[in-house]
Every structure is written in structure tokens, then in C-alpha cells.
Amino acid sequence: MAITVDGQQSQAMDAYEKLEKVGEGTYGKVYKAREKASGKIVALKKTRLPEDDEGVPPTTLREVSLLRMLSIDPHVVRLLDLKQDQNKEGQTILYLVFEYMDTDLKKYIRSFRQSHELMPAMTVKILMYQLCKGISFCHGHGVLHRDLKPHNLLMDRKTMMLKIADLGLSRAFTIPLKKYTHEILTLWYRAPEVLLGATHYSTPVDMWSVGCVFAELVTTNPLFPGDSELQQLLHIFRLLGTPSEQIWPGVSKLANWHEYPQWSPKNLSSAVPGLDASGLDLLSKMLLYEPSKRISAKKAMEHPYFDEVDKARY
Numbered sequence: 001m002a003i004t005v006d007g008q009q010s011q012a013m014d015a016y017e018k019l020e021k022v023g024e025g026t027y028g029k030v031y032k033a034r035e036k037a038s039g040k041i042v043a044l045k046k047t048r049l050p051e052d053d054e055g056v057p058p059t060t061l062r063e064v065s066l067l068r069m070l071s072i073d074p075h076v077v078r079l080l081d082l083k084q085d086q087n088k089e090g091q092t093i094l095y096l097v098f099e100y101m102d103t104d105l106k107k108y109i110r111s112f113r114q115s116h117e118l119m120p121a122m123t124v125k126i127l128m129y130q131l132c133k134g135i136s137f138c139h140g141h142g143v144l145h146r147d148l149k150p151h152n153l154l155m156d157r158k159t160m161m162l163k164i165a166d167l168g169l170s171r172a173f174t175i176p177l178k179k180y181t182h183e184i185l186t187l188w189y190r191a192p193e194v195l196l197g198a199t200h201y202s203t204p205v206d207m208w209s210v211g212c213v214f215a216e217l218v219t220t221n222p223l224f225p226g227d228s229e230l231q232q233l234l235h236i237f238r239l240l241g242t243p244s245e246q247i248w249p250g251v252s253k254l255a256n257w258h259e260y261p262q263w264s265p266k267n268l269s270s271a272v273p274g275l276d277a278s279g280l281d282l283l284s285k286m287l288l289y290e291p292s293k294r295i296s297a298k299k300a301m302e303h304p305y306f307d308e309v310d311k312a313r314y
Helices: 058-070 105-114 121-140 204-219 229-240 277-286 297-301
Strands: 016-025 028-035 041-048 079-086 092-099 153-156 161-164
Touching: 016 041, 058 079, 058 092, 105 153, 105 204, 121 161, 121 204, 121 297, 204 277, 204 297, 277 297
Parallel strands: none
Antiparallel strands: 016 028, 028 041, 041 092, 079 092, 153 161
């Protein structure tokens, strides 16, 4: 039998016809499917539950309850339904049914890079405005994403609508100063406080990731493509300068702090050529070392960089 979001029971997957596998997330396979009754195209996220007597694992329950709460925002991918099924081995399979989006920012950026083109400046603005708006909504509801990257920012090429997906690693941060585990975030978008071993962190970790995505939209290349935690830090330090107690009080007390090579900060424009002065100003505020000084998503939406965006539309 199936659980659905509205509590009705149904024969689990009879309602959907799988069309193709579109990806493999950290938590399971993702399929494009058609809802038989309406013909509507949806995304099915298939999660195999660990076999124990605990029932649905807490991470899945957390994702589901967060998504149901956040689904009301147009910039968060909508959770339409939840189905439970058994596979041939008798294991419990959970299907999360989401609205279907035709691409993600990783693929969209790659299409520009492969054709040796840059994304139009207005397109970057429209996408960034929506990203800030969606993150502002999550943060306003006490939810950190913690794994923002182009791959889990979904979009519709026709309408240019952007939606945040993969809130699986999110955690409500309403409990103050809880110690968090480190196993999060693709390295390239990971905030320096996390890399340096901070156990207390909050919304600024997402804003750092937003800044990294911003730069990548402009240049089509990742800003800090490190392949280890140390290399990641060194990439950051080479561009922004090695942090010190003067610019980031408390940095030398973080668990992973060592004496690093001393670099002076470079101009951001050297790494993100083609971004105008207003954009560079916003980016610099997202990439501040001291987390409490980093711009919030809500404040970012009010930045003059977005003045030309039709905010009523997005």
C-alpha cells in the first residue's frame, strides 16, 4: 500500500508511467514519468529505505516535511506526492513525486561553455534574482540548504524559472548553535568556515555557495575548483587573500586552521571578467570571509545589481 501526501491509499506506482532515467542523486535514482490520469510530466525520486524496524529514515522524513513546508514557494521545486512501494526483494521503496523541470544550471552553463559563448548579462541577473529569492524564503523559514550547486538548481528554459531542489541535506536551524556534521556540500561551493572546521554555522554558508554559482554563471567556469579540502582553501586564499584575525576574528581558533601561505587579495574582476561594477560589488559581499558580515539573501535581492529585473514576474 502507498502513503500519499494527502493520506489516501493507492496502489503505489500504478498512477505513473516511467519514461526515462534522468539522473542519479545522492539518495537514489530520478526518473521522468507521466501521471496517467492527467498526462502531466513529473519527476520521480526513488529512494530505497535502509532495512531496519525504524520505518522511513529520519533524513527522508526531514526532507519530506521540509519540502512540504517550502513547496509553497515558486522557487522551490514542488513536492506533489509521496508513494511507498515494495521491490521484488520486499524492501521498502519510497517515491517522491516532484514537478518536472527540463534542465538544471549545471547543464545550462555547460551548453554556453561548449559553444564558447557567455550567458547574456540579463539572463544571469534573472537567474540570480530567483536564486536569492528562493534562498531568502528557505532562510526565512529556518532552513539551511547546505548543498547549493548548479546541479541542484533546476530551471525551465522557456520561462527562465529557477527552482531549488535537493533539500535532502537541509536542516532547520531554528535550534541555535547546534553542532553540524561536516559531510555536506560539493567542495567547489563550500564556505571557508566549513572547510576550516567550524561546527557552528548558519545561513552565510548558503550565501557563499550563491556567490560561487554567481561567478560561474558569468564565466561558465567554476570559481574555486578544488579537488581536496586543502586545495579548495588555497584556491580561495589565492583570490581573496589569506584570511587573518584582523579581517576574520576567530579564524585562527577554527579546528582546521594552520599557518597557510600568505597571499594578498586580488581584484575579483580578474577572476570574473565581464561582470559589471554593480555585480562585482554584490559578489564581493557574498564572498566576505567573516560569515556574519556576508550579505543575506533578503538584502541581496535589494541590491542595485537587480534594479533592471522585472521583479513582479519572478
